Amino acid sequence: MDHEAAEQLIEQLRNGEKEEVVISKDEFTNFREVLVKQADKKDFRGNAQHRGSVIYTYEPGWTA
Template structure:
């Protein structure tokens, strides 16, 4: 789980452009994501075969 926290921090700090999560990792990753204080700044885009690409936006979604 610490792996996902570090990935989110890198995404937030601009050290990464995106995070790719496989469907097998989704529930474990989501558990960390929804607890993040800036949860609404992360955007997930579903791709084929259950992959999800997460990016960070300066403006939170509503």
């Protein structure tokens, strides 16, 4: 996954176009590099799965 693809997925989560995104173990590092640069990074929730995949959702205020 390149940075542009990660940015598109993040934007789709943010806009509600997607409820969740599954990121594989191989894609995780590139996705995370883009995610941590977002101003609202704390609104994204990652749920680790078996075999290294992570399911991300956008939940504003979940950390409050």
